[in-house]
Every structure is written in structure tokens, then in C-alpha cells.
Amino acid sequence: MPRSFLVKKYFAKQKPNYSELECQNDASLDRYPLAELSSADSNSAATCFSTGLVWDLSVLPALYLPASQTQPSAAPGPLDLSSPSSLSSSASSSGEEDEGRTSDPPSPEPVHTYAPRQRMKCTGVMAHISPPEEEEERETPVTAARPAFLCKHCPKEYTSLGALKMHIRSHTLPCVCTTCGKAFSRPWLLRGHIRTHTGERPFSCPHCNRAFADRSNLRAHLQTHAEVKKYQCGVCSRTFSRMSLLQKHSSSGCCSTSV
């Protein structure tokens, strides 16, 4: 079974330009927004969060922001890269080219135009029009009279047929690895999987030349080069490269007061 299937945390998702992380070199480390942590201080989770520099576990609920609160500076993702100085949208790419379209420069200022992702709600029925009264009973009533496209394989609901079709692929898994037979919902997932067979690692770290088969893994790796990680404990100000590490840290006692 998929590991994260249907168990995603509903964090507000923004779209920081992580390409910056991957393309900036040494100088970038100095310019990491997180470097401002000390000044931003972390005695207050809100303070910490308001800086948009790190994620503080204690304020995670605050991340569940309505779509209206999407100012880049107010509720950015894990990293606030919207600052003009850091968001050069630059050249992502020295080492991380995708097989398909290599160093296509990312969209100039994605954060400015980014619309927060809407989390989809689930229903248990197959229908194309959601009765208004049913909408009212739902937790997050949206799109009152909008057609709802419901997956017949699971309770998921989508507001567009395209999104639904995309989702259905996760059930049908049309992309099959010819080597091991494992099936995937999308071709690029399969390509990524195939790299595990071929050993291809097209994403390399500009700092240590370590290569990765997966861009996300490179992104995580780049955190290890950062002096200040992007997930910060609201109590002890310690920073972590991953949310899971921060969560472990919190649950293990340090943040007993805040968690």
C-alpha cells in the first residue's frame, strides 16, 4: 500500500521556489532565509512562523489557513523564498536536470502568482451534483453549486474531471515497470522508479557532488548542508531538516510544554 496514500496532513501548501535551494551554491547557504532565525527569534511560535522562515511544530495548526490568507509573506510554505533577494528563480539546475526538460528555468516568480492548493474533501457516494443540503453538512463546504466528480473507487471528490481522471490513475496504475512489474499511476513516477533499477542519479548536490535519483531527496539532502534547517522547535529553537525529525523531537519531550 502506498505509504502516504490518503493520510496526508492537510497543511496549507504553498509553492516556495525550492529550485533556489538546489541551484544556489555556497553563497546560498549564507543567504538562506533561515539564517535570520536568530534575529527572528523563536521564543514565540507565532513569531517564528510569521517570519516564514521555519516551520514550528507548535504552530502547525496555524498553517491551516484559508485560501484567502495566502500572502507570500504571511503564510508561506516551509520556506519563505518570496523575498526578492532570495527568490531569483534562478537557475535551477546545475546538477539537477530532469530527463525530460532539463534546466528549464522555473517560472519567474511562482510565489507571486501561486494560488494555494485546495484540499479535496471526500464523500462516500458517486454523484455529479452535490445536493446543497449535503454540502452544508460537510466540514468544508465549498463550491456550493459546482459539479463534483467523485471517484468510484474511493470516497474522493474532485471539482474537475481532469483531476478526477488523474486520481483514478492511482487506482488503475497504468504505468508498469517492465523490470519488476511494479505499477505506478503516472509515467514520471515510473521513470523515477526505473532509476532505482538503472542506478541513474541525475540530481546532484552542488555542495558535495552527491547524486540522487529523486529531486525531492536532493532537496532534503540540501537541508543537511544548511546550518539552520527549516523546521524549528518552538521551545528550544533547535532546527531540523525534516518535519518528521521535529515531530520526533517534540514527542520525545523537549517541547512537552507546547505539544
Add this chain to the structure above:
DNA sequence: CTGGGGACGGGGCCC
């Protein structure tokens, strides 16, 4: 226990 890498899934955006 902590930190990090590997693998992979999802939704959203762009073309």
C-alpha cells in the same frame, strides 16, 4: 535516539 537517504504518492500548475 537522531539524522539522513531511498522510494514513492498526491495535488496543482504549466504547456
Add this chain to the structure above:
DNA sequence: CGGGCCCCGTCCCCA
């Protein structure tokens, strides 16, 4: 509308 890609996130495993 569909494909491709991006980013985010999670889980597992290992050092």
C-alpha cells in the same frame, strides 16, 4: 483536456 513536471510530504530503513 491531457501530459509532464514540480513541490510537498510520508514512510521505511540504516548508520
